[in-house]
Ligand SMILES: O=C(O)CCC(=O)C(=O)O
C-alpha cells in the first residue's frame with residue numbers, strides 16, 4: 001500500500017508513544033487563523049533573532065500570548081514583553097487557543113492550556129537545526145505545532161542528538177502534538193524548498209504553542 005496515500009486519507013498518524021501527527025487539523029479554520037496571526041504580527045512584527053552564540057537564526061520570529069520566546073546574546077528564555085516594542089505580546093487569537101487545546105485533547109492531553117505561541121516564518125532555504133524544546137518549566141505539558149503555507153520536512157529524532165531522525169512531510173494545516181515520553185525528543189526542520197502556497201505565497205509559518213510558565 002502506498003504510504004503517502006494512506007497518510008493523507010487517515011486523520012492522524014502516531015509518531016511515538018506521546019506524539020501524534022494530525023493531518024489537516026487546522027484547515028477548517030485556516031482563514032480566521034491566518035487573519036489572527038496577521039493581526040498579531042502587525043503588533044509584534046517578525047524579526048531575526050540571534051542565538052546566544054551570536055548566529056542569526058534563519059527563521060523570522062515573533063510571539064503571541066502572555067509569554068513570548070526570545071533568544072539573544074544572554075540566552076534563550078520567555079519574556080512577558082516584546083523586547084522590540086517593550087509592550088506585552090499580542091493576545092493569542094481565540095481560534096488558535098481553541099485549535100491547540102482540541103488538538104492536544106485529541107492526542108490525549110486533556111488539560112493543555114498554552115500561555116505562549118511562537119511564530120516562526122521560514123523563507124525558502126530557512127531551516128531549524130536539531131534541538132530540544134526545554135525552556136519551559138513543566139515538561140509534563142505537551143507541545144502543539146501548527147504548520148501553514150509551504151510544506152516542509154520535519155525531522156523527528158530521538159532522545160539524543162545523534163539518534164536517527166524520522167522525516168515527517170508536513171503540509172499546510174497539519175498539526176503535531178508531542179508530550180509525555182516524547183516531550184524532549186530532538187527535532188528540527190530541513191531547509192524549506194521554494195514554492196508558492198495559494199494563501200501564504202512563498203513562506204512557511206509554524207506556530208508552536210506551549211505552556212511555558
Ligand atoms: O517549524 C517547526 O515545525 C518547528 C519549530 C520548532 O521546533 C521550534 O520553534 O522550537
Ligand SMILES: [Fe+2]
Nearest residue numbers: 131132133187
Ligand atoms: Fe522546537
